[in-house]
Amino acid sequence: MLVDTHCHLDFEQFDADREAVVERARAAGLARIVIPGVDLAACRRAVALAERYPEVYAAVGVHPNDAQELTPAALAELKDLAKHPKVVGIGEIGIDLYWRKLSLSEQVDAFRAQLRLADEAGRPVIIHDRDAHSEVMAVLSEIRPAAGVVLHAFSGDAAMAEAALRLGFYLGVDGPLTYKKNEALRALFAAAPLEQVLVETDAPYLTPQARRGQRNEPAHVQYVVDKLAEIRGISRETAAEATTRNAARFFGWEWRS
């Protein structure tokens, strides 16, 4: 049994063959798929897909590159959506200093508001951190979301991983684990406690090496699990079982499925 805890199945890249993508995910043994939101329209689409497919769940949130969308009305809508039985998290939220579409202070304001929302809703958070490691950790240390934190597509160094793991955060790992040049990332995920690792695809992006050049999709999470098993010297079954159990614990599926 496998899970993909982060994919954008609602994006238009899947419009032509979404049904086939879900079928291939089922055939690959995926028990759960989580679609995070990036803006309000995406959140609504994610919830609609969660209603349509039994294995699909949604998270709702406004991405730092779209933080101008987070008006009081939008925040109220997110609050409402967060009550949906298939909404299992708040995200993706955080800080992006690579694109820097909004100023750091605007991004931090939206980030804080959504962390508070997560605490009110009792939901864990999915963090987007691009070139903003210390800024993200500063906000998270100050607010400390109670229901859990995953650093999606973790890209920090060993010191940041250690600090995050000590705070009880989960590290999300995707296709880059399989890229030839990423020895440091592999060393980090070989050493991290397995119980704090979540596997993701970030589809349609971050396609694993074996499928590079193609659009990524949830079924490809198996390549991430295989690489995780290989670098830790454990079986594929052990890696799959552990990461599925982690996702169930993180998203509260023991009590909600």
Ligand code: NI
């Ligand atoms: Ni994403």
